Amino acid sequence: xxxxxxxxxxxxxxxxxxxxxxxxxxxxxxxxxxxxxxxxxxxxxxxxxxxxxxxxxxxxxxxxxxxxxxxxxxxxxxxxxxxxxxxxxxxxxxxxxxxxxxxxxxxxxxxxxxxxxxxxxxxxxxxxxxxxxxxxxxxxxxxxxxxxxxxxxxxxxxxxxxxxxxxxxxxxxxxxxxxxxxxxxxxxxxxxxxxxxxxxxxxxxxxxxxxxxxxxxxxxxxxxxxxxxxxxxxxxxxxxxxxxxxxxxxxxxxxxxxxxxxxxxxxxxxxxxxxxxxxxxxxxxxxxxxxxxxxxxxx
Numbered sequence: 001x002x003x004x005x006x007x008x009x010x011x012x013x014x015x016x017x018x019x020x021x022x023x024x025x026x027x028x029x030x031x032x033x034x035x036x037x038x039x040x041x042x043x044x045x046x047x048x049x050x051x052x053x054x055x056x057x058x059x060x061x062x063x064x065x066x067x068x069x070x071x072x073x074x075x076x077x078x079x080x081x082x083x084x085x086x087x088x089x090x091x092x093x094x095x096x097x098x099x100x101x102x103x104x105x106x107x108x109x110x111x112x113x114x115x116x117x118x119x120x121x122x123x124x125x126x127x128x129x130x131x132x133x134x135x136x137x138x139x140x141x142x143x144x145x146x147x148x149x150x151x152x153x154x155x156x157x158x159x160x161x162x163x164x165x166x167x168x169x170x171x172x173x174x175x176x177x178x179x180x181x182x183x184x185x186x187x188x189x190x191x192x193x194x195x196x197x198x199x200x201x202x203x204x205x206x207x208x209x210x211x212x213x214x215x216x217x218x219x220x221x222x223x224x225x226x227x228x229x230x231x232x233x234x235x236x237x238x239x240x241x242x243x244x245x246x247x248x249x250x251x252x253x254x255x256x257x258x259x260x261x262x263x264x265x266x267x268x269x270x271x272x273x274x275x276x277x278x279x280x281x282x283x284x285x286x287x288x289x290x291x292x293x294x295x296x297x298x299x
């Protein structure tokens with residue numbers, strides 16, 4: 001991708017510019033009256049979002065993240081698609097699908113009526129993707145940067161037969177101290193505890209963290225809140241067309257084993273993921289589409 005050509009085609013003076021990021025990947029730098037943001041064209045991933053009134057970024061991005069072809073970037077909003085978690089057919093394919101480690105195409109960059117910036121990127125099936133997942137598709141992501149951040153993931157079935165997907169926005173939120181964080185809105189919800197062999201359990205009170213946490217919550221309400229005592233802020237996550245949510249923090253032991261994560265990084269992020277996962281399998285009929293949306297706001 002030619003940076004000069006991207007700026008000529010899609011740049012907006014004093015608001016949107018394309019620059020070469022780490023690993024040579026093109027990134028989009030956005031600055032408007034509401035916020036500043038960085039979006040990677042590789043992986044279709046928001047790497048940074050910071051409203052003007054906030055002292056800290058909403059997103060966590062590992063200082064040791066990989067920036068190379070075929071690798072996922074640890075931080076921001078990685079996209080799990082067309083499956084969440086391990087290969088559902090046990091064919092040895094990568095966990096979380098194949099769209100978070102390839103270059104997306106820019107489709108549109110516009111200023112909305114209220115002055116926000118919207119970036120639309122997409123992927124379509126190719127001969128190579130069909131060797132991994134043999135379906136015709138058009139996947140789009142619409143990212144709107146205003147006083148809040150909205151991410152829409154739009155799956156279109158462009159083939160002549162239905163397909164099924166699971167998916168997630170595997171979003172990493174920056175926090176001050178994992179020991180002082182609560183996730184609200186999941187009280188009394190059933191969840192699958194992946195740390196304990198996938199056993200189904202029931203949440204008691206707010207979600208707090210004292211060790212590794214890897215849970216898929218079922219039949220969740222549309223709004224969840226991350227209460228961050230250390231940074232004195234709340235992040236509201238509002239989902240549309242999503243009835244499952246994943247809450248993940250690797251804890252000290254696993255964090256130390258991850259080459260693309262610092263030993264103490266687990267203390268400074270929590271993943272609260274808007275998803276269709278576990279028993280929420282989405283069938284997309286031939287010629288139809290399915291849109292899942294996550295809206296992130298800080299207060």
